[in-house]
Amino acid sequence: MNYSESDISKEDWLSRFDKRIEHLLAKSSYVRDLNIVDDTRSFATAVEGPLAFTPEFLDRAMPAIRACTGVTKLCLWDGAHKEGALWPAPIWDLVQNACPVLEELCLCANFVDIPKLEGPLFGLAALTLRWCASLIDVFLPQEILFTSDLQIRLIARDEAPPPASQRFVLPSRLAECLVDLNVEMPHWSVPGPVIDVTALSHVNILLYVYFACEYKHRLPPAWRKIKPHLAGLVSDDIRAYNVWKSRDDSCVYIRRPSLVAHPGHKGRFQDQERDAAIDWKEQAEMDEYHRARRPGVW
DSSP, X not given: XXXXXXXXXXHHHHHHHHHHXXXXXXXXXXXXXXXXXXXXXXXXXXXXOSOBTOHHHHHHHHHHHHTOTTOSEEEEEETTXXXXXXXXHHHHHHHHHSOTTOOEEEEESOBSOOOOOOSOOEEESEEEEESSHIIIIIIGGGOOEEESEEEEEOOTTOOSOOOSOSEEOOOHHHHHHOOEEEEEEEGGGOSOOEEOOTXXXXXXXXXXXXXXXXXXXXXXXXXXXXGGGGGGGBSSOGGGSEEEEOTTSSEEEEEEOOTTTOTTOOOOBSSSSOOHHHHHHHHHHHHHHHHHHOTTTO
């Protein structure tokens, strides 16, 4: 949804929206992966629209969404990455009561009005949450939903307020049933949240730090900047983790297997403690490459 453009009337936009919903309804029996993205930005006027997931539009879509009874993965995204989105109560009711084969849920919006969630506890195979105050401080501690696979995403250029604490501690009951914890973040979030792994010795942990750089020659300085702070991303000894850069230098992986399943595990480091001269040599080679390609720019 993007309903804040100025080149069409609201009536025309609603007509187009209803046609898309009719198409979804016609194909509902085939839908398995459903992404609901509400982008309230106006790219024509740079004027912010209303909060995401307003009932005015969500209610029009709900008959088609309810008809998608075979959905196994459901994602809700606030495409504008704004400070707030309305809690989609009809969709949450659907998740709890009318999605019999749902396995994965992705909530990537800073919902401003999450209520006290009622109903029986239920579990999913995977849960993905955006790193923001409402989902980390309000939704997750309610422990109404359990999963063995939890993913936390820090979104680049996110406008939503962060959680109250930069130390991420999983609620105890959720921690007990967790098998895999994955955290994804842009490099400028380092130093960033500290993942408290005190109660997670049985959990496989993966931190994925991607370099959100527009040009490749900015990768070496970005690496030098975050390298001293990687140890601060986890509450235990970083030497228990395997730390390495991808082959194309686009990201850094920090991985530790379950210490219950692998009690003798020792971490391995790649490029974690390299001599500074090697870093600067890498930078010089990258700069020379770009000078050769764009001589008039340098």
